[in-house]
Amino acid sequence: MKRLIRENSLSLCFLLLFLAALAGQSVAGAAAFNAEQAANGGSPVGWAEYVTSSSFAVDVAENWQSEYLQFFLYILITVWLVQRGSPESKKPGEEGLETDAEQKVGRYAEPGSPAWAAAPGWRRAVYSHSLGIAMGLIFLLSWLAQSVAGLAAYNTEQLAQLEDTVGWGGYVASPDFWNRTLQNWQSEFLAVASMVLLSIFLRQRGSPQSKKVGDPHAKTASSG
Amino acid sequence: MGIRAAVVCLRPVTAPVAALVTALVMTGCASARDPSVAATAQRFLSAAGDGRGGAACRLLAPEAARSLDDCEKDIVSIGLRAGTIRGVEVWGNEARVRVDGDTLFLHRFPDGWRVRAAGCRPRPDQPYECEVRT
Numbered sequence: 001m002k003r004l005i006r007e008n009s010l011s012l013c014f015l016l017l018f019l020a021a022l023a024g025q026s027v028a029g030a031a032a033f034n035a036e037q038a039a040n041g042g043s044p045v046g047w048a049e050y051v052t053s054s055s056f057a058v059d060v061a062e063n064w065q066s067e068y069l070q071f072f073l074y075i076l077i078t079v080w081l082v083q084r085g086s087p088e089s090k091k092p093g094e095e096g097l098e099t100d101a102e103q104k105v106g107r108y109a110e111p112g113s114p115a116w117a118a119a120p121g122w123r124r125a126v127y128s129h130s131l132g133i134a135m136g137l138i139f140l141l142s143w144l145a146q147s148v149a150g151l152a153a154y155n156t157e158q159l160a161q162l163e164d165t166v167g168w169g170g171y172v173a174s175p176d177f178w179n180r181t182l183q184n185w186q187s188e189f190l191a192v193a194s195m196v197l198l199s200i201f202l203r204q205r206g207s208p209q210s211k212k213v214g215d216p217h218a219k220t221a222s223s224g
Numbered sequence: 225m226g227i228r229a230a231v232v233c234l235r236p237v238t239a240p241v242a243a244l245v246t247a248l249v250m251t252g253c254a255s256a257r258d259p260s261v262a263a264t265a266q267r268f269l270s271a272a273g274d275g276r277g278g279a280a281c282r283l284l285a286p287e288a289a290r291s292l293d294d295c296e297k298d299i300v301s302i303g304l305r306a307g308t309i310r311g312v313e314v315w316g317n318e319a320r321v322r323v324d325g326d327t328l329f330l331h332r333f334p335d336g337w338r339v340r341a342a343g344c345r346p347r348p349d350q351p352y353e354c355e356v357r358t
Contacts, residue, residue, distance in 0.1 A: 041287030041340060041358030042317065043333045054316060152315055159318035162329055162341055162351040 022060070026051045029059060040160045054152030058180070061149055065142035066184030072135035074192055084220050085200035087211045091220045103128070143181075147172050150180060258319075262309050264337040265321040265328050272304040272342075280304075285331055285340040287358035302343050302355045327352060 005012060030050040037044055050056055079097065083089040101108045105128065109118035116127035126133070147168065154176050155165040171177055195209075201217055204210040211219060264283060271279035277296030281289050284299070292298040307324030317332040329341040329352070343355025 041285055042331050045317070156316035156318050159313070159315055159320050159329060160331075162344065162354065162357065164346065165313060165315065165320075 025059070026056060029056055042160065054149045054156065057149035058146055058153045061142050061146035062180045062184055065139055065146055065181075066188050068135050068139035068142055069185065070188035070192060072132060072139050075132045075135060082220070083196050083200070085217050086196045086220060087199050087209065088196050089220055094221075097128075146180065147177060150177055258312075258314055261314055261319045261330055261337050262312050262321060264330060265323065265339065266306060266309070268328070268339050268342065269304050269306040269323065269326070272299050272302065273306050275300050283339055284342075284356070285333070285338040285358055288338075288340050288342075288356055291358065292356060299356065304343055304355075329354075329357075331358075 026047065030045070030047050033050055033053075033055055034044040045053070078089060080095050081089075082092050082095060084092055097103075100106050104110055104113055105117045105124055106120070107118075114127065116123045118124075119127075151166070151168055151171040154171055154174070158165050166174065199210060202210075203213045203215075205213050268280055268283040271277075271283065277298075277300045280299045281295040284295070289295045304326065307326065309321065309323055311320075311322040313320045319330040319332070319337065321328045321330065326342070327344040327346070328339055329344065330337045331340045341352065341354040341357035344352035344357075345354075347353055
């Protein structure tokens with residue numbers, strides 16, 4: 001049991017952090033929601049009602065979609081684009097999907113390779129892009145969830161302010177939807193660009209996200 | 225406004241932990257029509273139209289009732305009348321009911337729906353203008 005926890009400690013740590021942050025968001029969000037209700041002459045809602053509301057759902061979904069978009073783009077773009085000196089990048093000259101031998105697929109698959117890496121046809125094609133596909137799908141579903149929950153939250157707010165409601169098409173063309181979307185995207189893109197560039201010159205001893213402390217700045221695609 | 229008494233059913237009941245999928249399915253149309261919204265609006269308009277100010281004021285949201293100097297007297301002098309329901313739209317704890325010549329906004333309190341604004345007329349690019357409101 002101890003060994004199981006140690007060998008999966010990275011995943012477990014982030015899952016626990018996720019649950020703690022989500023719980024904290026639900027408590028803080030409920031308080032903010034009730035303050036707004038009071039200002040509009042409405043009645044306060046309980047925690048259980050808040051966490052099943054569109055208001056909470058849109059706040060969660062808008063952050064999820066941007067995180068998954070960040071990883072989806074990073075996974076895909078680093079196939080083709082490089083940054084000299086960054087441990088986050090392949091070496092210049094290695095851009096592209098690489099050969100079957102380099103990727104250990106088809107007849108180059110090894111005894112321990114996943115079955116679909118050796119399989120012919122669509123199974124190998126799908127498995128070769130499965131990480132990007134999964135991240136892309138979760139991004140799209142989260143973004144769709146944001147639009148649906150956002151529509152409900154927006155229309156609730158509209159009625160509370162004695163204004164007319166909009167349909168889904170009107171909402172996804174609205175400033176509210178794009179403000180929620182783009183304010184998350186810009187921060188994700190800045191964080192990725194910072195990581196790519198700062199990791200050229202700065203180090204974190206022992207982290208696989210960093211070069212080794214003594215590695216030269218010009219060294220690309222290494223980890224320590 | 226045509227005869228459109230259908231409720232736009234979006235009482236958002238989204239499961240946040242499984243928001244990816246459930247938000248799509250459940251917030252899309254999570255609740256059945258809520259007949260108590262229209263019933264509350266009708267009871268309120270009937271009371272105000274029949275001169276029963278006390279009954280009408282009991283169906284007002286507290287903030288809306290307090291906005292009137294003398295609720296029981298003022299609410300019957302506004303000229304509200306019961307009419308055919310032309311449309312009910314519910315989102316979360318808020319609702320809008322259209323009747324002949326009038327629009328009402330309601331809020332769901334723990335003990336049921338209450339009228340937060342009545343005698344409302346739409347204005348272009350602005351909130352409705354209402355005779356009584358929170």
